[in-house]
Each structure stands twice: as structure tokens, then as C-alpha cells.
Amino acid sequence: xxxxxxxxxxxxxxxxxxxxxxxxxxxxxxxxxxxxxxxxxxxxxxxxxxxxxxxxxxxxxxxxxxxxxxxxxxxxxxxxxxxxxxxxxxxxxxxxxxxxxxxxxxxxxxxxxxxxxxxxxxxxxxxxxxxxxxxxxxxxxxxxxxxxxxxxxxxxxxxxxxxxxxxxxxxxxxxxxxxxxxxxxxxxxxxxxxxxxxxxxxxxxxxxxxxxxxxxxxxxxxxxxxxxxxxxxxxxxxxxx
Amino acid sequence: xxxxxxxxxxxxxxxxxxxxxxxxxxxxxxxxxxxxxxxxxxxxxxxxxxxxxxxxxxxxxxxxxxxxxxxxxxxxxxxxxxxxxxxxxxxxxxxxxxxxxxxxxxxxxxxxxxxxxxxxxxxxxxxxxxxxxxxxxxxxxxxxxxxxxxxxxxxxxxxxxxxxxxxxxxxxxxxxxxxxxxxxxxxxxxxxxxxxxxxxxxxxxxxxxxxxxxxxxxxxxxxxxxxxxxxxxxxxxxxxx
DNA sequence: CCAAAAGTGTTCTCGGTACACCCATGT
DNA sequence: ACATGGGTGTACCGAGAACACTTTTGG
Numbered sequence: 001x002x003x004x005x006x007x008x009x010x011x012x013x014x015x016x017x018x019x020x021x022x023x024x025x026x027x028x029x030x031x032x033x034x035x036x037x038x039x040x041x042x043x044x045x046x047x048x049x050x051x052x053x054x055x056x057x058x059x060x061x062x063x064x065x066x067x068x069x070x071x072x073x074x075x076x077x078x079x080x081x082x083x084x085x086x087x088x089x090x091x092x093x094x095x096x097x098x099x100x101x102x103x104x105x106x107x108x109x110x111x112x113x114x115x116x117x118x119x120x121x122x123x124x125x126x127x128x129x130x131x132x133x134x135x136x137x138x139x140x141x142x143x144x145x146x147x148x149x150x151x152x153x154x155x156x157x158x159x160x161x162x163x164x165x166x167x168x169x170x171x172x173x174x175x176x177x178x179x180x181x182x183x184x185x186x187x188x189x190x191x192x193x194x195x196x197x198x199x200x201x202x203x204x205x206x207x208x209x210x211x212x213x214x215x216x217x218x219x220x221x222x223x224x225x226x227x228x229x230x231x232x233x234x235x236x237x238x239x240x241x
Numbered sequence: 242x243x244x245x246x247x248x249x250x251x252x253x254x255x256x257x258x259x260x261x262x263x264x265x266x267x268x269x270x271x272x273x274x275x276x277x278x279x280x281x282x283x284x285x286x287x288x289x290x291x292x293x294x295x296x297x298x299x300x301x302x303x304x305x306x307x308x309x310x311x312x313x314x315x316x317x318x319x320x321x322x323x324x325x326x327x328x329x330x331x332x333x334x335x336x337x338x339x340x341x342x343x344x345x346x347x348x349x350x351x352x353x354x355x356x357x358x359x360x361x362x363x364x365x366x367x368x369x370x371x372x373x374x375x376x377x378x379x380x381x382x383x384x385x386x387x388x389x390x391x392x393x394x395x396x397x398x399x400x401x402x403x404x405x406x407x408x409x410x411x412x413x414x415x416x417x418x419x420x421x422x423x424x425x426x427x428x429x430x431x432x433x434x435x436x437x438x439x440x441x442x443x444x445x446x447x448x449x450x451x452x453x454x455x456x457x458x459x460x461x462x463x464x465x466x467x468x469x470x471x472x473x474x475x476x477x478x479x480x481x482x
Numbered sequence: 483c484c485a486a487a488a489g490t491g492t493t494c495t496c497g498g499t500a501c502a503c504c505c506a507t508g509t
Numbered sequence: 510a511c512a513t514g515g516g517t518g519t520a521c522c523g524a525g526a527a528c529a530c531t532t533t534t535g536g
Binding site: 190191192208209212213230231232233234235236 | 513
Binding site for chain 3: 431432433449450453454471472473474475476477
């Protein structure tokens with residue numbers, strides 16, 4: 001039996017013993033590149049995609065589980081990760097998708113399996129430096145890749161809705177806490193870069209002067225040396241304190 | 242067997258079949274009276290109190306369950322109720338409290354029961370007109386009553402923490418959405434009443450003039466006739482649109 | 483008529499807005 | 510030198526803060 005089939009079989013047979021029942025986690029992982037906000041998605045079939053998610057070990061906290069699931073997909077630790085909403089409608093069951101996926105891959109299933117039950121899912125959103133993240137698919141999916149948040153493929157279940165809520169929450173947090181936007185950028189960044197990030201997320205142009213003044217007055221960034229070897233006047237580099 | 246013992250026995254034996262596993266709901270029910278923010282608490286033993294909470298039926302949405310649990314305790318429907326956080330630490334199990342409570346009441350239990358497992362709890366907060374609410378204890382508790390949020394008795398588990406987070410979230414929402422404070426007042430209320438409510442929640446004095454102007458400019462309240470038969474200049478009554 | 487509460491107005495300050503101007507660098 | 514992007518300054522406006530003043534009621 002191929003390795004991925006073994007892993008899938010193990011999930012079906014061992015999962016009930018290992019994980020909390022009826023609860024799952026969905027991670028909306030945001031990245032930022034070329035003036036566009038991206039979301040990390042997993043490809044289940046030719047046409048269907050889903051959010052990276054998973055289950056909670058019986059002796060694992062929610063936050064720890066969300067971090068583990070995040071690390072499994074992008075190989076990074078200590079990432080900005082925040083719980084934002086719980087999705088608890090009654091129709092939240094993967095039953096159909098799981099059955100067809102597992103059948104397609106030659107792994108026997110049946111409707112009574114724990115994994116076909118209704119799941120309440122806790123949504124977390126993460127902010128990562130897209131250059132450091134290394135997207136890794138798992139045994140159950142074909143691909144793991146970044147997608148512009150404005151042009152998403154068809155997603156399973158209510159995952160389109162989950163991303164929408166995550167983005168709304170991220171926008172609010174970006175307004176409320178000055179430093180969190182920088183989690184989407186490299187350690188060192190320039191004000192114009194941060195400025196473009198904000199303009200992208202809020203989808204509107206913002207005054208350069210005021211933006212710079214507000215960010216510097218907030219006191220959460222420290223100015224480093226000037227960036228060198230760049231066209232035009234060289235900007236300062238900053239780092240979150 | 243007395244009725245409350247029957248109900249408790251039924252919960253233990255039937256609960257696993259009826260409810261989602263490992264998930265519960267805790268409701269922080271806020272009321273407001275005599276210049277003080279109150280929380281509804283249930284008394285489990287002579288010295289221990291807890292938040293009203295409960296479990297989710299297998300074919301019931303989270304929001305529906307939270308509303309049902311709320312209605313069971315205060316006999317009111319269509320109440321402002323908002324999910325605010327999920328509490329998912331690994332030590333969240335009522336095991337000890339449940340065992341001693343049930344033993345005390347002469348209902349046999351054992352540690353393997355579903356109810357002794359670890360529970361992830363979704364926190365909701367509610368805003369109610371304290372004059373309309375009729376606190377009703379259930380079969381499992383001695384009392385159900387309002388407590389000033391600043392002087393809480395010892396609570397089970399992390400319920401003190403849950404109330405703290407609920408209050409923080411309520412404060413944020415009160416700042417962000419103009420009308421929600423009025424859910425704590427009767428249908429018709431005066432601006433000075435609303436003003437005192439805000440001063441209580443934020444625990445600081447706020448300028449009368451500016452408060453009134455801001456509230457009226459927000460356009461979410463409609464002015465009714467003047468209140469009569471009251472000492473001093475009679476204030477206008479308002480209603481949320 | 484007076485005390486107290488309710489309603490409204492005045493002034494000042496501060497932060498947001500729009501825009502202009504200067505600086506630095508690679509072509 | 511100049512086009513381009515980066516950094517900072519100025520004048521204006523509106524909302525928030527502190528406080529004053531007027532209005533209404535019961536005693």
C-alpha cells in the first residue's frame with residue numbers, strides 16, 4: 001500500500017481515538033506579494049480547493065493545534081496567528097467530499113466514520129512573510145499554493161465565507177493595532193512598502209505624508225540605516241520594535 | 242426518584258447521544274441597574290458559582306444553541322447575543338466539580354462519562370434589559386442571580402477569565418457600534434440614562450454635551466415625546482431605530 | 483424663586499486631509 | 510540634467526475636549 005494510502009487509512013481508523021470530536025480548525029494564511037494579498041489554499045480535486053485545516057489532539061490546546069497545522073503547511077514557527085470566529089452551522093460536514101476523495105484514491109470509507117460527522121470549526125488567520133514560507137502539500141491533496149484573495153477558485157463547504165470573515169477581521173485589526181501589518185513583510189522594510197501594503201488591503205489610495213507621520217508617531221517602528229543600491233532616492237529601512 | 246435527580250440522570254445517560262462532543266457554550270449575560278454592570282451567575286455550591294452554559298444538539302447551530310441556553314435562563318427571546326471568543330485550553334474539564342456536585346445530590350457518576358471529558362467552550366455575551374429578564378435556576382443549581390461585574394464571587398474553571406474577555410469585547414463593541422448600549426436599557430430611555438450607562442461601562446466620566454451630540458448625530462435613535470412627572474427639567478425619551 | 487437636572491452653545495486643540503515642496507539617486 | 514520615487518512641511522477642516530450658558534421642573 002503506497003505511503004499516502006497508509007496515512008489516509010490511519011487517519012480514518014486512529015483519528016477518533018486521537019482527536020477531539022466534532023471540532024476542527026481552519027487556517028486562513030495571508031501572504032503579500034506584488035501588490036496583492038494572497039491566501040494559501042490546498043487543491044483536493046481538479047476543480048476544488050480548500051483551506052488548510054485539521055483536528056485537535058485530545059491533550060492539545062486550540063492555539064497549539066492551530067500553530068501545528070500552520071507549521072505543517074508552511075514550515076514556519078512563531079507566526080502571527082489569531083483566532084477570529086467560530087463557524088457552527090449544522091450543515092458543516094465534509095461527508096460527500098471525503099467519500100469521493102478517498103474513493104478516488106482507493107481508500108475504503110463508510111458514512112459512519114467520525115470524519116463524516118458535523119464539525120464546528122474555529123477560524124484562525126495568520127500573517128506570514130511570503131518569501132520565508134515554503135508551501136508543502138500533505139498526503140491528501142494535490143497542491144498547496146498562494147492565490148490572490150480577490151480571485152479565488154471554488155472552495156469546499158463555507159471556506160469562501162470563512163476567508164471573507166477573516167479578511168474583514170484582518171482589516172479591523174490592521175486599523176486598530178499599528179504594527180501587525182509588518183508581519184506580512186520581511187523583517188526590514190521601507191515605509192513605501194508598508195504604505196502599498198495598506199493600500200492593497202484597504203483597496204484605496206492613502207495619503208503618503210500622513211501615513212508616514214502616523215506610523216512614525218505610533219512609536220512601534222525603529223529606523224535603521226538607509227537602503228542602498230536602489231533607483232532614485234534611497235528610503236530608510238524600518239523594523240518592528 | 243425526585244424530578245431533579247431524574248433530569249440529572251438523563252443528562253448523564255442521554256447526553257452523549259444528543260449533544261456534540263467536546264464542545265460547550267458559555268453565556269456571559271450582562272444587565273444594568275443602579276449604575277452598575279451586572280452578570281448573571283448560577284450557584285453550584287455554597288461558595289462556588291458558574292456562568293450559565295450548555296451543550297449543542299447534534300442538529301442545532303451554535304447560534305441557535307446559545308439562544309436556547311439564554312432563553313432557558315432568563316425567559317427572553319430575540320436578545321442581543323454575540324460570539325466573542327473560544328476557550329480551548331487543555332485543562333478545561335469540569336470533572337471534579339461534576340463528580341462532587343452529582344455525588345452530593347445522590348446521582349451516581351463515573352470518570353468515563355462524556356461530561357467529564359475536556360470541553361472547548363464558545364463564549365457568547367448577551368445584553369438584556371434587566372427589568373424584563375426573569376432569572377430561572379435549573380435543576381442542577383441552587384440559585385440564579387445578578388452580580389456586579391466588579392465584585393464577583395469565586396467562579397469555576399476559567400469563568401472569571403471568560404467574563405473578563407467578554408467585558409473587554411463589549412467595551413470595544415460599545416465604542417464601535419453606536420446603538421448596542423441601548424440593549425441594556427428599557428425600550429424607551431433618556432440620554433442621561435444612556436450617558437450614565439457609558440460612564441459605568443468605561444468607568445470614567447464623559448462630557449455630557451459631546452456625548453449627546455455624538456449620539457444624536459449618529460442617527461440611530463429617534464426622539465419621542467418628553468418624559469413627564471419627573472423632578473427637574475423633563476428629558477426627552479429616545480428609542481433605537 | 484431657587485436648586486438641580488437637562489439641553490445647547492462657544493472656544494480651543496488636535497488629528498485627519500489635500501497638496502506642495504524639497505531631496506536623492508540611477509539613467 | 511532630469512525623471513522618478515522618497516521624505517517632509519503647510520494650510521485647511523472637522524471632530525473631540527473643556528466649559529459656559531440657558532431652559533425647565535418640583536419644592
